[in-house]
Amino acid sequence: MKITSIYLDHAAATPLDERVLSAMQPFFTEFFYNPSSPYAPAIEVRRAYEAAKQVLAKQIGAKSDELIMTAGATESINLAFGNIKGHVVTANIEHHAVLEAAKLRAHTLISSDARGYVTADSVRAALRPDTELVSIALANNELGTIQPLRDIATVIKQEREDRLAHNNTTPLYFHSDASQGVGQLDINVARLGLDMLTINAAKIYGPKQMGLLWAASHVKLSAQIVGGGQERGLRSGTENVAGTIGFARALELATEHRVYEADRLRDLRDSLQERLTAAFPEAIVSGHPKHRLAGHLHISFPNIDGERLLFSLENRGVLVATGSACAANKGTRSHVLTAIGLPEKVADGSIRLSLGHLSTKENIAQAGQIMIEEVRREYDRVSR
Amino acid sequence: MKITSIYLDHAAATPLDERVLSAMQPFFTEFFYNPSSPYAPAIEVRRAYEAAKQVLAKQIGAKSDELIMTAGATESINLAFGNIKGHVVTANIEHHAVLEAAKLRAHTLISSDARGYVTADSVRAALRPDTELVSIALANNELGTIQPLRDIATVIKQEREDRLAHNNTTPLYFHSDASQGVGQLDINVARLGLDMLTINAAKIYGPKQMGLLWAASHVKLSAQIVGGGQERGLRSGTENVAGTIGFARALELATEHRVYEADRLRDLRDSLQERLTAAFPEAIVSGHPKHRLAGHLHISFPNIDGERLLFSLENRGVLVATGSACAANKGTRSHVLTAIGLPEKVADGSIRLSLGHLSTKENIAQAGQIMIEEVRREYDRVSR
Structure with missing residues (x-):
């Protein structure tokens, strides 16, 4: 037995939530068209894809043309780090995807406290004049500790003002991997004070292999995957229509409940x-x-x-x-x-x-x- | 009406073929476990994933640990090019993914003939002592022209022997994007004489956003997406179990018929x-x-x-x-x-x-x- x-x-x-699967199902066999094809059924597929991106954008308080759809949180994180040449600040309790991306660059690993908490003060202390990226997860995947992103955002804002006053033109971005917080926490990007946000669908009863990077319009990204120029040239490859529609439905349900x-x-x-x-x-x-x-x-x-x-x-x-x-x-x-x-x-x-x-x-x-x-x-x- | x-x-x-969807379905809602988790149901998922990779490998005449699962042909192509520092030879009729990846490096674009055919002689003429990669699609996606990969492989083999004789240690790899040929042509990698092969599932009635790169064990790749170290560290991110199972079923059906x-x-x-x-x-x-x-x-x-x-x-x-x-x-x-x-x-x-x-x-x-x-x-x- x-x-x-x-x-x-x-x-x-x-x-996978059955309601999410139902939303995806028509795009497997019936509306299977390539969203780049010019005929009406394909344009309908393109519209459904764009509408799903708008739903996703709305849930995080962003614009849909600021989203880059990816194959999951790991790819999103790699894309967020991709254009960073300078110093990176992150924490020693971050997910491997963030730690490995940080290791490829000059970086400082902040020590969290014994509760797995990363204080805004510790971020401030780690900032250097050449720091280009601070990446702190919304919540730790092992301990569940929720980080004070708003406080960290305030520190980053102050640093930007200091740089302006000292003619330091190095950009400074704040990225958060929120894979673990979605569905339980507010992920409005403006309220959190972020420049970039990574989320994925697999943790919220959505399809696997589906993520997104939100990047504010002032953030300069560089494509990690080149080709046909989809996703504003930042992530080439035929769009994942069913996955994006499932992601949107999953995030909608997560937000609702x-x-x-x-x-x-x-x-x-x-x-x-x-x-x-x-x-x-x-x-x-x-x-x-x-x-x-x-x-x-x-x-x-x-x-x-x-x-x-x-x-x-x-x-x-x-x-x-x-x-x-x-x-x-x-x-x-x-x-x-x-x-x-x-x-x-x-x-x-x-x-x-x-x-x-x-x-x-x-x-x-x-x-x-x-x-x-x-x-x-x-x-x-x-x-x- | x-x-x-x-x-x-x-x-x-x-x-998506209904038989492929049926094969994938259990992995959406029932066997949804993370293949890296240690308990038995997750290990079953891992086994199903590995078995699917073996089916894929068998269809192309390779070993399953030579496959890196990706989110599609474009990502596979980017991975194939990723570690190439030297000169690249490809054709002016290749897919944008290959052309864009080539443009990031020193490259020569061979002109195809008026039939969209890329001759082995034209590849020979384009080779330089620092050429590291030749990338020619199995078949052109617009014209359907099938390229003489075996003849090109012979040219590459000769070049390798020449290099050996002249103490030129620059490696030379032969990659083919076979996205358009799968299901109609033989894609046995040994018979085609390849070092790397890109195929995807979306063109063979399989799931979208699902591809693979096969790379012979002597090929040195570098990870494009870093993180948890999945796919032998070459493509991090939780594995796409349902997608890989669907891909395997689709390729099996394609080969069979x-x-x-x-x-x-x-x-x-x-x-x-x-x-x-x-x-x-x-x-x-x-x-x-x-x-x-x-x-x-x-x-x-x-x-x-x-x-x-x-x-x-x-x-x-x-x-x-x-x-x-x-x-x-x-x-x-x-x-x-x-x-x-x-x-x-x-x-x-x-x-x-x-x-x-x-x-x-x-x-x-x-x-x-x-x-x-x-x-x-x-x-x-x-x-x-």
Whole structure:
């Protein structure tokens, strides 16, 4: 008999929402035309594509001609960094895509605090006269810590004014990878004070392999993929019509249910956290206690083996992550847990629970019970 | 009443085959897991992904760890060119993606002959001691002309031997964009004598936004998109599982029906060509008379306006292209027609017909009749 699993890894992947699939379906087989073709059915496809971009733009408070559609957050991040020749400031807890792009340039890695929080002061301290880009994620994918982007934007604005006063014409852009925050947080680019924003569809029950980079009109980008000149010459290749339409529908749904869903997930997460920390007073919850994604719970059980725990939970039908999925199958310790200074014995006993659409009051209660039993069994084993 | 259209633009886009969609469907909502996650359902997804890559590899006679999955032919081409610092040889009739990538480097554009044919001798003449890459498409997307890749491979092999004899250690790679040939031609990489091959799924009734670059193990590539290190570090970003599975199914179907389908399309195309040239003896068929894709018919009606013809055909329900879809909505004359030296008055009266799965004996006969009527009407108009 197949065990019905309780999925607690929404930060790694989300199932495609049926409503999103329905929106995409006609563009697979019926309206399959190349949006660059000149006849009416293809022009209809082009219109549907442009309309979807407008929906996406509206959700983030931008103009649709400022969006470049990509194959996911990683490509968007690479595009955001592509034209940067000068110094880059980012944090040591960022996603690998940002860290690897930063490594190709002069860069400063800010240390987050023990909660995975990147303060505006630490950004200010890292800025140099030749800094061209600050890239800070909206929320950390392992800990769920939400960063103070508005405060950082204020620091960047001050720096720009200083440069103006000192005749330093080096441009300074503020980019955020918001892959993990969409659907739970406000992502209005003006309110966040950004110049560039990366989001993707795969984390919000949309199609995989679908992302976008928003770049304000004053940002100078350079094409990473050249060819037919689609997306204003910044990302050539036939447009992903079905994917963009699915992305738009997914973001629309995420925005519509954002406040309700965040409240719902926070209640579920808090009840789970209380239950686990009550059962195991030695457990350590990481991430910012207040500024944290509603569905995230990063918890460490000192001295036990998180990977063993993951597999024993899996045997009971509960699917969790040990760390970021990208690093998960490499057998290396999470760079985020090292960065926040978690001792090895604590870090190695960590699991990340990320709640989402598949979480219900019932299955979270059940998961809590199973976790208590399995963590206890692990502690019994190591203390023997 | 909606006119049922006769689609004669398979070279621009193809509808997703229902069998391909069926293969992909489970990976949208049920097996949605991140292939990098460590639990069993995600490992199943990883296995399905790897199995699909093996199917793809087998179809082209390669090993699956030599494939890098991408978001389409344009990205694949950019990746193939990415690590090239030296001189590049390509042809003046190549797709924009190849031409734009070549323009970023020292390059020589070979002139094709009037049939759009790129001879091995012309490649030999263009080689320089610092040439690192020769990139010639398997078949031209506008004319359908099939290039003599094996002969070109022989020239390249000779050049490599010469270099060895002269202690010239500059590597020389042979890449082919086979986007237009898949499903009609043999694409075994060893038989073609290639080092790198680009193909995509969108032209073979597979998912859009899905391509691959095959690179022999001796080829040194550099990552264009950095991050989590997927695809052997050469193309980061969560893998496109559903897309790859759809691509594999599409290529399998294309290979299975290749000979039958090519024969079927050739018969249909030839009958259409005969009918049109019989009705209009002044019509000029471009492309190689013998080495030409079975479904392609590029035909010019001197002195009439191809774009007007396209729209009058569309009014009668027949969808055709004026040129390459990428260039189609830019109002510029096709660079391919200029390259083969077609006089303006001929080039401007051109349409490209590309047959495929949606073509039947009945609708091709019907399209032929409509075309004869509409071309005649255009000639009547211009001679008034």
